[in-house]
Amino acid sequence: MGIVSPGFHGRRRDEGVVLPPGQYLTKDFPVLSAGPTPRVATETWEFTITTETGEVHEWSWPEFLALPSETPAVDIHCVTKWSKLGTHWRGVSLDTLLAEVDSAADYVLAHSYDGYTTNLPLEDLLDGRAWIAYESDGDPLEPEHGGPARLLVPHLYFWKSAKWVHDLELTLTDEPGFWEAGGYHNYGDPWREQRYQGD
Ligand SMILES: Nc1nc2c(c(=O)[nH]1)N[C@H]1C(S)=C(S)[C@@H](COP(=O)(O)O)O[C@H]1N2
Ligand SMILES: [Mo]
Numbered sequence: 001m002g003i004v005s006p007g008f009h010g011r012r013r014d015e016g017v018v019l020p021p022g023q024y025l026t027k028d029f030p031v032l033s034a035g036p037t038p039r040v041a042t043e044t045w046e047f048t049i050t051t052e053t054g055e056v057h058e059w060s061w062p063e064f065l066a067l068p069s070e071t072p073a074v075d076i077h078c079v080t081k082w083s084k085l086g087t088h089w090r091g092v093s094l095d096t097l098l099a100e101v102d103s104a105a106d107y108v109l110a111h112s113y114d115g116y117t118t119n120l121p122l123e124d125l126l127d128g129r130a131w132i133a134y135e136s137d138g139d140p141l142e143p144e145h146g147g148p149a150r151l152l153v154p155h156l157y158f159w160k161s162a163k164w165v166h167d168l169e170l171t172l173t174d175e176p177g178f179w180e181a182g183g184y185h186n187y188g189d190p191w192r193e194q195r196y197q198g199d
Contacts, residue, residue: 019083020190026082029136031144034178038113038164042148047132048167051103059097061148064132067092072131074154076161077190089152091133094125105170109177110151113164118177119186120153120160122170129155132165157188157195 019025042061049057071090077083109119124130133152134141141147146163153160159179180186185194193199
């Protein structure tokens with residue numbers, strides 16, 4: 001008999017799932033923030049999308065809640081190697097938010113209330129792949145997890161899902177965000193294990 005790795009067997013077969021390379025399953029929901037949790041009141045909350053020509057689209061909290069919402073159930077993958085399957089959210093699709101936005105931009109720099117930024121191609125926010133989420137498991141999104149609202153882009157490593165998101169800046173050129181400027185991969189596809197620059 002050959003050598004059997006219990007870790008490999010347990011993760012891959014007992015759960016009946018295949019995870020992106022190097023990831024393990026977790027049942028709890030770890031909190032990962034670069035700094036302290038900003039307390040953002042919904043009374044003053046605003047979300048904006050700014051185009052490359054300077055056109056500003058803005059939503060207050062009541063305006064945002066009045067938009068049609070979706071309830072995606074998605075797998076999330078953190079670059080620190082935990083993955084969580086079938087997480088439940090409510091949010092507004094970026095397809096909905098970008099429908100009225102006229103832009104020739106190819107890139108997005110997301111800015112958060114804590115000063116965090118992350119960049120991604122605009123097309124990765126389209127076609128039912130990204131939301132501004134404001135509920136998790138049926139409850140208002142907790143401040144630690146990015147409440148009142150966070151970006152949710154589950155097909156990329158979770159650092160791209162900016163918590164406490166405040167605005168999306170649409171740009172013609174790609175500008176690295178906080179972790180991307182610090183050596184993380186510019187795109188961050190977990191299935192291609194794009195953790196760091198050069199991966
Ligand atoms: N604004 C902001 N968004 C952020 C972060 C952050 O520090 N600030 N951390 C990122 C990282 S590295 C991860 S893994 C996820 C963690 O989300 P969670 O704390 O809800 O698990 O949020 C991402 N979004
Ligand atoms: Mo992360």
